[in-house]
Amino acid sequence: MASRLANCASLPVVKTILGHERLSSTQVYTHTTPAQLVAGMDRLAES
Numbered sequence: 001m002a003s004r005l006a007n008c009a010s011l012p013v014v015k016t017i018l019g020h021e022r023l024s025s026t027q028v029y030t031h032t033t034p035a036q037l038v039a040g041m042d043r044l045a046e047s
Contacts, residue, residue, distance in 0.1 A: 002029035007036070 005014045015026040 002026060003031050006030045006032075 002014055002018060005017060009017070011023060011026060011030070014030070015023050018026060018029070020026045
């Protein structure tokens with residue numbers, strides 16, 4: 001679920017939704033694929 005949320009919201013927002021105290025706790029549950037990294041970099045380049 002955290003990985004799905006991270007596709008449409010920032011990690012701090014996902015942290016809040018999941019009720020985690022620390023961002024590092026949320027990062028454990030998010031898994032980013034190489035394709036997602038490329039897509040994220042492309043979105044940054046477009047901004």
